Amino acid sequence: MAAVRRVAVIGAGASGLPSTKTCVEEGLDTVCLERADEVGGLWRFTKKVVEGRSCVMKSTVMNTSKEMSCFSDFPPPKDFPNFMQHDVAQKYFRAYADHFDLDRHIRYNTEVTKVRQADDYVRTGRWVVESIDHKSGKKSTDTFDAVLVCSGHHAEKNLPEVPGISEFEGPVIHSHDYRPDSEHDDKKILVVGLGNSAGDLAVELSRKGKQVFLSTRKGTWIFHCYMFRGMPWDMCLNTRFEFWKNSCLPFSWVEAKMAATLNQTIDHDLYGLTPACMPFSHSPFVNDELGGRIICGAVKVKDDLQRLTTSGVEFKDGSFEDIDVVLMATGYTIGFPFMEKEVVDIEKNQLKFYKQMFQPDLQHQTLAFIGCVQPSGCIWPICELQARLAVSVFKGAVKLPPRDDMWKEIEANESMRSSRYPNTIRHTLEIDWLPTMDELAEMIGCKPNIGRLVLTDPKLALRVLFGPCLPYQYRLEGPGRWSGARDAVLSFMDRVRFPLQSRALPPNRRSGLVKTAEWVLFPSFSWVVFLELLVLALLLLVLCRG
Incomplete structure (x- = not known):
């Protein structure tokens, strides 16, 4: 295989930006190809619906906190709210691109149409990338030593077959195509699904619609943005000590304890939400408003669909409701339309990749997929660590295991997922956040050595072990070490407090x-x-x- 010098990064969103930055700081000739005219990817809201390009809703707020979501050498500004709205998240991406001067490496308005192995791939490991500039209409073909696919896994709308859907006389809209307008005012609306997007949709529509019905097959556990003493939920749960403590206890006991904690705010049985699985065997559903909309009657939780009629819906419990609009918040299927099937063969919405990144059967590991995971925390720091690992592999600093060993790990992870999570397309990419971060960091060589920290920096060791597992921890040592990491870890509470303390309390209060x-x-x-x-x-x- 030839030495990797020139790299293509496909996408400039949450996975493409840190990938571009990592390639550049490692001295690689980097070209980032972005379909839109600005960074941000999924997080850049557009009023216009663009087929094949998903984006957040206008009301979307992040369901992970800023300190647990940021990139490891770029702390969020202290005045940013702890849970950022989509436009604030977009500001963070723009600030990141400006700070590291990434725009000069990004080709905007450029869509990748095909990625294939070069004619000399067997000898060199190189790839050919075909693209089109949507402004000029010019088509280009370039050859790269390596490719990072950072286009996300929300490729195609998942539209389940519902009996009678062709007979229904009202509009049927996928959440991808939803934009807030007056067409939904005073309407009876059916929202199908109960992921994070469905919850956001139900809450938003319940404020202007006559009635919202929320149909769910399996139910869900509702997490709130804040938990113990008002601290962000992910800061409370994603700590090394919590993970170690829970791993020493029976998993069923840990899940039962969390279920009891969540039921203190909302009795999930009473609200008709309790799923068949326990909280840690399910994608986190974070919503602070849904319970309030249910208790005031604006949202009614209903069973799975039986069929649609010309003007209504029949549910599997036998009940019937008249409706005007159907909104399908049923997610997406995984796809990479520009990749050859021989390279990426998706079966049952599953990606059989080592570390969710590398296709084991490739002769040369010069292709990596970034961000194809569904973690129990924010995906952004995982994307960054994946990018750092991929570049380390490209440059020969990290050697991947033999093909058979990679397949054994893939099969073991698939077995774990099938035994722990529901058999749905939503859960095919599920991973535990903290263990995944540590696995990637250990391969890179940047996992914090707590034993050494106890001896050399006890104050920092306490924060690393007992405090939130902040992304900055992975810049304390090893490749990519950042001199500001220690201060970022120790000062995180200042950035958490600042946006909350807009009113100063008198000492006697x-x-x-x-x-x-x-x-x-x-x-x-x-x-x-x-x-x-x-x-x-x-x-x-x-x-x-x-």
Whole structure:
């Protein structure tokens, strides 16, 4: 295989931007091909519907917090809200591109139409990329030593077959094509599905529609943006200590405990939401408003569809409702229309890739897919680590296992997913967030060494072990080390607090919590306090007996 010098990055969104930046900082000649006229990908809302290009809804707010979602060497501004609206997320991407001067490597308005192995691939591992410039209409063919596919996995609308759908006289719209307008005012609306998009749609439409019916086959567990003492949910759950503690306990007990925690806010049985699976065997559904819309009657949770009629819907429980509009929030199927089937063969919406990135059967590992995962946390930091790993493989700094070993791991992961998650297209890419981050970091050589930190920097070690697993942790050491990582880890609470404290409280009106209370704001930090008290109690006991 020839040395990798020139790389194509397909897409300039959450996976394409860190991929471009990683290639550039490693000294590679990088060309990023972006179909739109701006960075952001999925997160760039457009009023116009563009077929084949998905985007968030106008009301979309991120369901992961800014500190757990950012790239590892670019902390979010302190004045950004902890949960960013789509336009704020877009500002973050634009600031990232400006800071690292990425625009000079991006060809905007350029759609990739085909990626194929070069004629000399067997000898060189090179790829041919065909594209079209939508402004000039010019078609181009370029050869690259390696390719990073960062176009996302939301390729084609998933439209399930519903009996009677052709007879229904009202509009049937996929969430991809939905834009807020007056056409839905005072209408009876059926929303099909119960993923994050369905929840957002139901809440938004319930404010102007006459009635919203939310049809679900399996139900869901509702997480709120905030958990313990108002801290972001992902900061509370995604800590190394929490993961270690939970791995030492029976998984069924851990899930039952989380179900009890979620039921303290909403009784999922009472609201008709309880799914067959437990909270950690299901994609996180984060929504702060759906429960309120249900309890006031604006949204009614209904069973799975039986059939549609000319003017209504019959559900599998036998009930019937008159409706005016059907909105299908049924997700997407995976696809890469520009790739040859011999290279990427998608079966049952599954991608059989090593680390969800590499096709094991390729003779040369000069092609990688970034962001083809559905994590229990934000996908952005995972995309960045995947990009760092892919570039390390391209440059020969990391060697992948033999083909048979890669297939064994793929099959083991498929077996785990099939036993833990529901058999739906939504769960074919499910992964655990923190273990995946650590696996990728270990291969790169940038996983934090907690044992060494305990000896050399105890304060930082405590934050890394008991605090949220912030992306900055993966810049503390190893390849790609960033001098600002330590400060970013230690100062994260300043950026969490700032947007919340828009009103200063008089000293006599405080609840009694002092600033150091951040050590008990998170469950893991509470364990630190408990262990300290336990040690003190044992010392007192020894002294008293002595």
